[in-house]
Amino acid sequence: MTRRTPVGIRDIGDALGLSMMSVSRALRGVEGVSAGTRIEVIQAAKRMGYRPNRNARSLASAHSTLIGVSIPSLFSDVFPEILDGMRATFDHAGFDTLIDTTHYNTAREADWAERMLDWNAAALVLCGVDHEPDLRRRLRDLRIPTLEFWDTTDDPIDVCVGIDHWKAGADLAEHLLACGYTRPAFIGVPEGRDTRADKRLAGLVATYASAGIDAVDVRRIDHRATFEAGALATESLLAAEGPRPDVLAYLNDHMAFGGLSTCMRLGLSIPDAIGIAGFNDLEINKILPMPITTIITPRTRMGEIGARNIIARIKGAVVERCVTIPTELRIGHTTRAPLSSGGPFSSN
Amino acid sequence: MTRRTPVGIRDIGDALGLSMMSVSRALRGVEGVSAGTRIEVIQAAKRMGYRPNRNARSLASAHSTLIGVSIPSLFSDVFPEILDGMRATFDHAGFDTLIDTTHYNTAREADWAERMLDWNAAALVLCGVDHEPDLRRRLRDLRIPTLEFWDTTDDPIDVCVGIDHWKAGADLAEHLLACGYTRPAFIGVPEGRDTRADKRLAGLVATYASAGIDAVDVRRIDHRATFEAGALATESLLAAEGPRPDVLAYLNDHMAFGGLSTCMRLGLSIPDAIGIAGFNDLEINKILPMPITTIITPRTRMGEIGARNIIARIKGAVVERCVTIPTELRIGHTTRAPLSSGGPFSSN
DNA sequence: AAAGATCACGTTAGCGCTAACGTTGTTTTC
DNA sequence: GAAAACAACGTTAGCGCTAACGTGATCTTT
Numbered sequence: 001m002t003r004r005t006p007v008g009i010r011d012i013g014d015a016l017g018l019s020m021m022s023v024s025r026a027l028r029g030v031e032g033v034s035a036g037t038r039i040e041v042i043q044a045a046k047r048m049g050y051r052p053n054r055n056a057r058s059l060a061s062a063h064s065t066l067i068g069v070s071i072p073s074l075f076s077d078v079f080p081e082i083l084d085g086m087r088a089t090f091d092h093a094g095f096d097t098l099i100d101t102t103h104y105n106t107a108r109e110a111d112w113a114e115r116m117l118d119w120n121a122a123a124l125v126l127c128g129v130d131h132e133p134d135l136r137r138r139l140r141d142l143r144i145p146t147l148e149f150w151d152t153t154d155d156p157i158d159v160c161v162g163i164d165h166w167k168a169g170a171d172l173a174e175h176l177l178a179c180g181y182t183r184p185a186f187i188g189v190p191e192g193r194d195t196r197a198d199k200r201l202a203g204l205v206a207t208y209a210s211a212g213i214d215a216v217d218v219r220r221i222d223h224r225a226t227f228e229a230g231a232l233a234t235e236s237l238l239a240a241e242g243p244r245p246d247v248l249a250y251l252n253d254h255m256a257f258g259g260l261s262t263c264m265r266l267g268l269s270i271p272d273a274i275g276i277a278g279f280n281d282l283e284i285n286k287i288l289p290m291p292i293t294t295i296i297t298p299r300t301r302m303g304e305i306g307a308r309n310i311i312a313r314i315k316g317a318v319v320e321r322c323v324t325i326p327t328e329l330r331i332g333h334t335t336r337a338p339l340s341s342g343g344p345f346s347s348n
Numbered sequence: 349m350t351r352r353t354p355v356g357i358r359d360i361g362d363a364l365g366l367s368m369m370s371v372s373r374a375l376r377g378v379e380g381v382s383a384g385t386r387i388e389v390i391q392a393a394k395r396m397g398y399r400p401n402r403n404a405r406s407l408a409s410a411h412s413t414l415i416g417v418s419i420p421s422l423f424s425d426v427f428p429e430i431l432d433g434m435r436a437t438f439d440h441a442g443f444d445t446l447i448d449t450t451h452y453n454t455a456r457e458a459d460w461a462e463r464m465l466d467w468n469a470a471a472l473v474l475c476g477v478d479h480e481p482d483l484r485r486r487l488r489d490l491r492i493p494t495l496e497f498w499d500t501t502d503d504p505i506d507v508c509v510g511i512d513h514w515k516a517g518a519d520l521a522e523h524l525l526a527c528g529y530t531r532p533a534f535i536g537v538p539e540g541r542d543t544r545a546d547k548r549l550a551g552l553v554a555t556y557a558s559a560g561i562d563a564v565d566v567r568r569i570d571h572r573a574t575f576e577a578g579a580l581a582t583e584s585l586l587a588a589e590g591p592r593p594d595v596l597a598y599l600n601d602h603m604a605f606g607g608l609s610t611c612m613r614l615g616l617s618i619p620d621a622i623g624i625a626g627f628n629d630l631e632i633n634k635i636l637p638m639p640i641t642t643i644i645t646p647r648t649r650m651g652e653i654g655a656r657n658i659i660a661r662i663k664g665a666v667v668e669r670c671v672t673i674p675t676e677l678r679i680g681h682t683t684r685a686p687l688s689s690g691g692p693f694s695s696n
Numbered sequence: 697a698a699a700g701a702t703c704a705c706g707t708t709a710g711c712g713c714t715a716a717c718g719t720t721g722t723t724t725t726c
Numbered sequence: 727g728a729a730a731a732c733a734a735c736g737t738t739a740g741c742g743c744t745a746a747c748g749t750g751a752t753c754t755t756t
Contacts, residue, residue, distance in 0.1 A: 008712055019736050024714065034734060054466045055406040056712035059741050064403065074431060080422035087449065096463060099447045101435065115444060118402045231635040261635045284632075287579040287609045356742055367706050372744060382704060404742035407711050 007048045016044055027052070058120045067310070068116035069125040070100045070109050072194070075224060076254065077282050078299060079127070082149065085303020086125065093311050095122065102127075104193045110135040117144070123310050129153040129160065130195045145313035149306045151196050152324045159313055161306040161323040165196045168295045168327045169203025172277055175293070175329055176247050177211055178338040181275050184208055185217040185245035187233045187255060189225055197225075197251045200279065204249055216245040225251050230258025238266065246274055247335070253278035253285055256292050260334060276334035291332035298325045355396045364392055375400070406468045415658070416464035417473040418448045418457050420542070423572060424602060425630050426647060427475070430497065433651020434473065441659050443470065450475075452541045458483040465492070471658050477501040477508065478543045493661035497654045499544050500672045507661055509654040509671040513544045516643045516675045517551025520625055523641070523677055524595050525559055526686040529623050532556055533565040533593035535581045535603060537573055545573075545599045548627065552597055564593040573599050578606025586614065594622055595683070601626035601633055604640050608682060624682035639680035646673050 009023040016023070018037070025032045026041035027050075033041070044050075058064040067090055071079040083099070090097050098116065102109040110132040113124055123145035129152065139146050139157050146158040151165060176184060186204065188197050205215055219237045223229040230250055238244070248263075250256035256278030260270065268274050270290065278285070281296040302325055309319045331338075357371040364371070366385070373380045374389035375398075381389070392398075406412035415438055419427040431447070438445050446464065450457040458480040461472055471493040477500065487494050487505050494506040499513060524532060534552065536545050553563055567585045571577040578598055586592070596611075598604035604626030608618065616622050618638065626633070626642040633639050650673055657667045679686075 010712080020712090021714080021737080022735060025735090028714090032734065037734080051462065051466055053407070053468070053712050054463075055403040055412065055468055056741090057714080058403040059401070059407050059743085060712075060714040062714095062741070074422055074428035075425065077423065080428075083422060084449075096446065096467075098444065101432075114399065115402075118399055119444075120401075120403055227632050228634045257632075258635045261637055265637055284575050284605075286576045287606045289609055289613055358742080368743080369707080370705060373705090376744090380704065385704080401742050404711090405744075407713085408742075408744040410711070410744095 007050045008053070009050070012041060012044050012048060012050055015048065016040060062120060064120040064122055065095050066098055066116070066119050066121045067095045067123045067125060068098045068100065068113065068119075068121045070102055070112060071127050072102050072104045073224070074101055075226070076252065076280075078150075078252070078280055078297070081299035082303040082306075085300040086307040087303075089304055089307035089311065095311075106130065106132050106135075113139070117142070122314050123147065125149065125306070125310060126157075127151075128195055129156060129162075131157075145310055147306050147310040147313075149302060151199070152322055154322060156322055159309050159319055159321050161302055161309060161325065163297055163302070163325055163327050165199035166203035166206075168279070168297075169200035169205075170207040171203075171327070171329055172200075172249065172279075172293075172295055173204040173207035175331070175338065176249070176275065176277060176335065177208065177213075179247075179271075179275065179336045180339050181247035181335070182213055183216045183243055183246040184213070184249060185219065185237060185247070186215060186249050187219045187221070187230060187237065187259060188251035189229075190220045190222055194225070194251070197279075200251075216243055225255050227254050227258040227261075230255030231262045232258075234259035234262040238262070238268075244274075247277065248274065249277045250279065252280050253282040253292055253294055256294070256334075257284060257288065260288075260290070260292065271334050271336045275336060281330050285330075285332070288332075290334055291330075293332040293335040294330050296328040296330050298327070301325065355398045356401070357398070360389060360392050360396060360398055363396065364388060410468060412468040412470055413443050414446055414464070414467050414469045415443045415471045415473060416446045416448065416461065416467075416469045418450055418460060419475045420450050420452045421572070422449055423574070424600065426600070426628055426645070429647035430651040430654075433648040434655040435651075437652055437655035437659065443659075454478065454480050454483075461487070465490070470662050471495065473497065473654070473658060474505075475499075476543055477504060477510075479505075493658055495654050495658040495661075497650060499547070500670055502670060504670055507657050507667055507669050509650055509657060509673065511645055511650070511673055511675050513547035514551035514554075516627070516645075517548035517553075518555040519551075519675070519677055520548075520597065520627075520641075520643055521552040521555035523679070523686065524597070524623065524625060524683065525556065525561075527595075527619075527623065527684045528687050529595035529683070530561055531564045531591055531594040532561070532597060533567070533585060533595070534563060534597050535567045535569070535578060535585065535607060536599035537577075538568045538570055542573070542599070545627075548599075564591055573603050575602050575606040575609075578603030579610045580606075582607035582610040586610070586616075592622075595625065596622065597625045598627065600628050601630040601640055601642055604642070604682075605632060605636065608636075608638070608640065619682050619684045623684060629678050633678075633680070638682055639678075641680040641683040642678050644676040644678050646675070649673065 009020050013020045013023045022033050023041050026038040087097050100112045113135055125147045127150050129148050136157055148156050148160040150162045152160055152162040186201055217237055219233045221229050221233040248259055250259055256276055260276050263270055278292045278294040281294045285291050312319045357368050361368045361371045370381050371389050374386040435445055448460045461483055473495045475498050477496050484505055496504050496508040498510045500508055500510040534549055565585055567581040569577050569581040596607055598607055604624055608624050611622055626640045629642045629644040660667045
């Protein structure tokens with residue numbers, strides 16, 4: 001095999017009558033060389049086709065430009081959007097992003113994090129705030145810059161940026177209550193898989209409970225949170241005996257659209273006979289003939305803020321430990337108009 | 349900062365009275381140590397909390413376990429599915445996957461590839477077969493194992509696995525012709541951005557042309573290939589003067605669903621007044637009340653085959669240079685029933 | 697039973713780069 | 727104008743690991 005690096009900093013130094021160290025300094029942009037020498041070195045490097053050996057750099061300096069980012073899944077638009085926000089910032093700052101998908105498995109995440117450390121990663125970015133206790137402890141002990149995103153906590157491993165999922169669920173419930181829906185059902189994935197979704201559901205349930213209302217049904221389907229999963233869960237839910245729910249709150253907009261399709265196919269009148277709510281305000285919601293009532297989550301911005309903060313941490317700066325970005329209710333056509341503020345039964 | 353690697357192979361050797369080399373061999377699973385010693389070393393490594401320094405490994409051996417994968421975008425379900433297929437295989441074989449998103453920019457891809465080489469990547473995986481000529485040449489010269497996926501060519505950089513996009517477009521056109529649609533229009537993104545989509549379109553156009561039919565309209569919207577882009581392009585297309593198309597072929601199912609929504613909102617009768625066709629058979633198609641006529645692409649399998657082949661290449665094995673996986677037409681409800689096989693005008 | 701083959705290890709010499717500490721000549725300071 | 731400070735370089739000594747080449751003991755082979 002042709003040698004990949006026919007030219008190293010030694011060769012540049014030889015060509016210019018400089019020591020390796022001066023070349024190294026010039027190329028890395030650190031102090032200790034005159035402006036003229038630096039320009040010469042950079043030009044020579046380009047001319048000679050020099051490429052740095054990143055492994056050698058990392059080994060010698062015990063630092064790398066690798067940032068490990070762990071997300072549950074590449075499906076759904078949520079994580080790609082957050083990632084896009086992050087990567088733009090990381091790329092610009094010269095970091096390489098190494099993405100892992102955990103498939104909602106924290107043990108896998110912990111293994112992967114350890115491998116990232118084997119690479120001397122500059123920082124780790126983890127989704128959510130629920131991780132293996134060992135991993136938490138280890139990252140803290142090592143003082144590795146770590147960003148947790150999407151969820152929030154007042155005690156992050158290092159820094160975090162996210163939304164308040166419980167509150168988002170509660171906000172949605174409050175709206176549904178205001179619309180007069182009194183027999184809510186929830187559709188999601190098995191408990192413990194997506195802890196953010198669990199928190200949203202907890203917020204929803206608690207808010208309904210404080211109005212004295214219990215959930216009619218909670219369907220958890222062991223499937224990715226897809227259109228189809230939403231449709232399947234809705235079919236089984238509507239086929240169940242007992243009181244029929246008057247509003248269905250889904251884990252996200254994709255499941256909600258699956259449910260919406262099912263309800264329409266069954267001829268249910270939406271939003272009167274049954275209301276539908278999603279989460280995230282995903283792209284599909286822009287073109288639906290009947291936009292879904294949902295919660296808008298600031299995904300790209302979250303990625304940008306997170307990336308900016310973690311880069312600051314890498315550079316040793318002090319940053320806000322915990323950033324919580326507000327979410328916003330988006331009222332679509334899949335829920336009834338809210339009752340007037342005069343009271344829950346003042347109008348219809 | 350606590351030292352990240354408090355224990356190296358030297359420490360294990362000291363503890364066991366062995367040389368570093370024996371430890372290294374035992375840990376890497378290469379020949380040259382007895383079975384008993386190997387077990388001892390592995391146990392000691394675990395007990396002592398040994399973690400390999402990947403940078404040191406790469407530097408010393410001039411090989412790494414990093415595989416760089418370049419895809420245009422994480423949006424749309426296409427690439428995540430292919431990636432999922434690949435990663436399962438890569439993970440299992442002990443490789444770390446480093447994903448880049450090029451945003452359909454080949455210069456960016458070339459830059460990124462060069463950085464992967466700086467990391468001593470074991471292999472590169474590139475989307476499509478259209479790359480910067482310099483990059484092609486360089487990867488060939490260096491004899492870096494390289495997989496091109498999604499598209500095919502008889503002269504790949506190294507190995508490739510994909511589908512025949514031109515033929516997929518032609519197959520679709522043949523079906524649309526058989527359905528009696530004679531005024532086709534096409535909706536996609538600007539030419540040159542997504543060369544696979546360009547090839548599909550070429551196949552479509554050529555097939556219609558060989559039946560003596562020109563496209564009524566070709567709309568290229570400068571936007572990601574989203575639901576919304578499909579809707580917007582369809583609106584502008586239907587508002588245009590001149591003959592109205594009787595069938596709309598979209599870059600993918602998401603754009604097609606955007607277009608379908610628009611047509612339904614405008615009260616057009618589907619599939620009689622206007623037919624709709626997509627591409628990829630994306631997940632949403634499972635739950636649409638009116639499934640879209642589309643082409644099924646084998647995405648997960650493509651990822652698996654590609655990963656398997658490139659791993660074989662890394663190990664120096666000889667593999668099929670070019671694997672073309674067949675696609676399949678899926679007839680939905682958005683196109684008319686094909687005319688009987690008696691001939692194009694024998695029935696209706 | 698001598699010569700070669702094989703096994704299980706050890707030694708040597710880096711991989712390409714950088715941290716830390718020189719060294720030299722030129723400024724600054726009071 | 728001598729001491730101190732600084733700028734612009736060079737030297738030394740690794741980072742943690744592995745390729746390549748020993749070495750001595752045991753096992754074949756004929």
